[in-house]
Amino acid sequence: MAQDKQHQLEIVTKPSFLDGSALQIPMLQILKEDGTVHKGAKAPEIDKDLALKMFDTMQFIRILDERMIAAQRQGRISFYLSSLGEEAASIGSAAALDDGDMIMGQYREQGALAYRGFTVEQFMDQLFSNERDLGKGRQMPVHYGCADLNFMTIASPLATQIPQATGYAYGQKMDKTGNCTICYFGEGAASEGDFHAALNMAAVYKVPAIFFCRNNGYAISTPSQGEQYAGDGIAPRGVAYGMKTIRVDGNDILAVYLATQMARKLAVEENEPVLIEGMSYRMAGHSTSDDPTGYRTRDEEDAWRAKDPLARFQTYLIKKKWLTEKDAEEIFAEKKAAVLAALKKSEKVPAPHIDELINDVYDTPTQQLKEQLEQLKAHIRKYPEAYPKTASRIDGGDK
Amino acid sequence: MANMNLLQAINSALDIAMAKNDKVYSFGEDTGAFGGVFRATSKLTDKYGRDRNFNTPLVEQGILGFANGLASQGSYAVAEIQFGDYIFPAFDQIVNESAKFRYRSGNEFNVGGLTIRTPYGGGIAGGHYHSQSPEAYFAHTPGLKIVMPRNPYMAKGLLLSAIFDPNPVLFMEPKRLYRASTGEVPEEEYTLELGKADIVREGKDLTIVAWGAQVEMAEKAAEKAAEDGIDCEVIDLVSLLPWDIDTVAKSVMKTGRLVVTQEAPLTNGFASEVAATIQDKCFLYLESPIARVCGLDVPYPLCHEKEYFVDHLKVYEAVKASMFY
Secondary structure, eight states: OHHHHHHTSOOOSSOOOOOTTSOOOOOBOSBOTTSOBOTTOOOOOOOHHHHHHHHHHHHHHHHHHHHHHHHHHTTSSSOOOOOTTOHHHHHHHHHTSOTTSEEEOOSSOHHHHHHHTOOHHHHHHHHTTOTTOTTTTOSOTTOOOBTTTTEEOOOSSTTTHHHHHHHHHHHHHHTTOSOOEEEEEETTGGGSHHHHHHHHHHHHHTOOEEEEEEEOSEETTEETBTTTBSSSOSHHHHHHTTOEEEEEETTOHHHHHHHHHHHHHHHHHHOOOEEEEEEOOOOSOSSTTOOGGGTSOHHHHHHHHTTOHHHHHHHHHHHTTSOOHHHHHHHHHHHHHHHHHHHHHHTTSOOOOGGGGGTTSSSSOOHHHHHHHHHHHHHHHHSGGGOHHHHTTSSSTTO | OEEEEHHHHHHHHHHHHHHHOTTEEEEETTOSTTOOTTOTTTTHHHHHOTTTEEEOOSOHHHHHHHHHHHHHTTOEEEEEOSOGGGOGGGHHIIIIIGGGHHHHTTTSSOOTTEEEEEEEOOSSSOOTTSSOOTHHHHHTSTTOEEEOOOSHHHHHHHHHHHHHSSSOEEEEEEGGGTTTOEEEEOSSOOOOOTTOOEEEEOOSSEEEEEOTTHHHHHHHHHHHHHHTTOOEEEEEOOEEESOOHHHHHHHHHHHSOEEEEEEEESTTOHHHHHHHHHHHHHGGGOSSOOEEEEEOSSOOOSTTHHHHSOOHHHHHHHHHHHHTO
């Protein structure tokens, strides 16, 4: 087979090098920064209910992010990652999927999870690592996961989820589920070997996967252009791997929705994996442990603030008469109240029982693990004041 | 029953697993129609099609990433890493992903259907990069199971258990014995329990613990010691994670002496774990220090392989030293 391919090569007799910038990929934009639709552009078919659900989710995520950064500053949670400025990328793409499609995120896709129906209480329970957290309080805040909602649990190592998405989609294809897997990651993660392995394998095996790169300009402090990569971003890599590829304005929720909707069709109907590069900007710091003033200017941030995806979509909806300023304010206030109420409740819920420490390492705890737990519990009983979180209900409790 | 070598036994286990369950997939570098560089996956593409037994691109981290994803979807992913020496690009996917998948999600998701097959070990003139025994790196990782069979019968029964075990299993195959070790193996399906050691020779004077290909050296040393009137008990650990502490401890309480032997380098090898645990459990029963008979702390050599190799003579000498301490 390799031989045949060689024979098809066009022969040239003079050396010439392709320039590294030979492939420059344009960016799909439906909504202009002022919230009006480009002349000649066709907005995707989104009815009022869907549009308002998308807007509603954006509002929720914005207030959730804002309040939880504040909660971290107050010392109520240990850590937080905001998706400020990138809400359209995750929510617009999630809205174009089927609920049965698997979502594998990096850690800045709370919008996609909220769109799927993760409740404000579920968010809070994870953020406070309490006993109601589906993840049993084992991972840092924002490492959400929910099998019922087909949202794979987030893990901190970068890019590991990308080849996993290829494998998951392979299983979907073999089982003829009619579903696909969407995998989110940043432009920094796209430097990892796992990214390259994943896209190559997806193209070779023709799996129903959508690889969604949120190019938000920074990997912590490292700027994308010139320091993360020298070429035309991430999109050309899809072409190099033999994959359908599109670049969209990640702050334009209509462009994101349209591209993902078409990508999903290619994925599930033709088993064509697709790479989408959504151009955006991480308005927030990398995390609550980061301070962007050390590596970028206020002017740069202001320039991007003008492209805000939420304001842009809101203007569009108001022009369409599906929403008024007052509606928007009311939704925001309602979300804020819900976030504050859930926060107060979740922070009072106790940590999981100490017995949970050894569960789920294996399907059932080994003899060694049981012995280690008993030793630990004997120690806690001896020094209960040193372990207040668990000592009070070490015997009995609700386990 | 049929006479099989270790490769044929592996192949038979894969064949049975794939026939039994449509969601069993086998893949790796060159493992497709070609059947793998050792032919462990021979004829599986003919029988089950190239969607179920196939080649992967040459990328170990991708193989394990793909395998984790496929297993998390509910399939049984049997991934081959061509040589244990080349497993390290996949270390992150195994240690940070496979091993923690269930725990970190609170059991929302798991990769219990994952089995990683890889040949390991020396004695084949393979130099640095076709000879290593990297089990200890993985034995330091909660969430994995590690199995190392010593012969064809064990290999088949253990691999069938590993594939359908609800936890990710690293299955390390002693490549020195792929064709060298032959024996009677049932043609039909059977399973052997993971996590259980096997007493391959009973004795009352001294216990030798080994796993994988090294069991052969332990047995030979025991035979030689028997000529001197030393009655050794030989235990094949079979599983390193979790490992059968009780069987070893019980044996050492009976014999009072322990020699642990491994192919891998001495420092921080799994033999050290066995020694530490047994001195804790059996301190008052010990008649002599626990001995570790291991490879030297050097990269696996080529021209001095014979000298480096932990042969039966080195084990035999350790047995005598323990007896006459």
